[in-house]
Amino acid sequence: MKILVCISKSPDTTSKIGFTDNNTKFDVAGIQYIINPYDEWYALVKGIELKEANGGSVTTITVGTAADEPTIRKALAIGADEAVRIDAEATDAYFVAMQISEYAKDKAFDLILLGKETISYNGAQVGGMVAELLDTPYVSLASKLELNGTTASITREAKGGDELVEGNLPLVISAAKGMAEQRIPNMRGIMAARSKPLNVVAAVAVDALTSTVNFEMPAPKSGVKMIDPNNMDELVALLHNEEKVI
């Protein structure tokens, strides 16, 4: 069982966000990066669980620069066997998906797992793109995955509730809550991660199809209006007449 898990970084949610160069660049000063939680808690841990149950290997892949290596080492500390870093700035989802599929296309992975989206852009693009580039079925928003030989039974989010689907490996699957439980790396894992292979691979030449023009901050809230807890008629009137939301 060969498993590939796509790992990307995200600024920690508690980070204060700012921009430079006339709001065209994200200000990385003081930003604490974490592994995107959907990649880490759900996709990576699920990959490790499947390996523990069925044997095989878990490889992580990250499109990023040397600055991303601490997050990659953390994935190794949690239990991945080896890591691959495609040496390039991740410019857009298309660029990332092209790099991942280029790496994966002749390596016969049984499963490619990744988080359902990143918490920074909530784009949900890379999984479907990789699946298309590899001509593989894609099951998105999976909360449960069981393997029976080469058949996967997957619970995924559907309109109105969860549904059970089946497909044959190889598959690309995006993971949501429920797939696995977060694992905190222990001392042994952290020590072992130092000697696990982290292979740096040159990027293939691809032009991104989108570009960032600039960033904007939302208009600040005008402040909270307090309502007397005994006067819910006032709140209903405000929501109806002023806000026009009900």
Added chain:
Amino acid sequence: MSVLVYIDSINGVAKNAQEAVFYGSKIAAEHGMETIVVTAGNSDNDTLSALGQYGAKKVIAHNNIELDSQQLTKLVTDVAKENNSSVVIFSQDLTGKAVAPRVAIRLEAGFVSGAIALPSNDFTVKVNAFSGKAYCNMKINSATRVISVSPNSLQPEAGEGTAEVQAESCDLGASRIIVKNKVEQTGEIALPEAELVVSAGRGLKGPENWGIVEDLAKALGAATACSRPVGDAGWRPHHEHVGQTGVAIRPNLYIAAGISGAIQHLAGVNQSKVIVVINTDPEAPFFKAADYGIVGDAFEVLPRLTAAVKAANL
């Protein structure tokens, strides 16, 4: 040249699908193109023809509710090629998330997902960034462009008109993902697309107390949501959990009772247009992100609010 919009039409056309059609027809009008809708589902011709109100000229309908993402990709890309579509629009719903990235690859199109406003004339599209703490304007640089629209980002305006409905039954190949137990779509409002949401947290003390949350939701016609500890404890189903690790939503109204307003929670709800917070603690951080605040006990305030909503007879 045309703008092509893909929507689901299973048991009718949902509001987020109308939004996608309206969004597509606004772009078509700006660039002097026609709007064509391609859809898979089981809805009747009158329902589909009514999409003319949102600017659709023609609706190409595939009568099938079990297509997987590869079959849908073939459907959309074939129709896009036949109609010389230079822009393809999806709703950023479950189908959009599964299919739009594939379509973008097959059409060699730049793709922006989760648009929250109409694009500028040069196809610069505004999206949320950094857990809703900022916006990013992204430009699509390719000749063919794919955009998925975040539900609840614009209010579709119904005008006059009916669309011509054309049945399509081309061979889309075999499904490689088989649905074993299909969930019946109920009348319940799906949280990711809901316009009104009533949410509650650990302040409600236990699952047995959710009746007062559901009563308010029912009175408003709202969906229900919860904070992460509530989902983790199994008090509520996990798909109701909103926030950084759950669902990100952007309803018109978000009512939060007994939720402290931790930053990871706010990450999923701070794009709501109006936020109402009910909390016993006047220092609860959520009040800083709220438009209306009520310092009070949810066990008293929620039933009072429900009664006021009913009495207003909106």
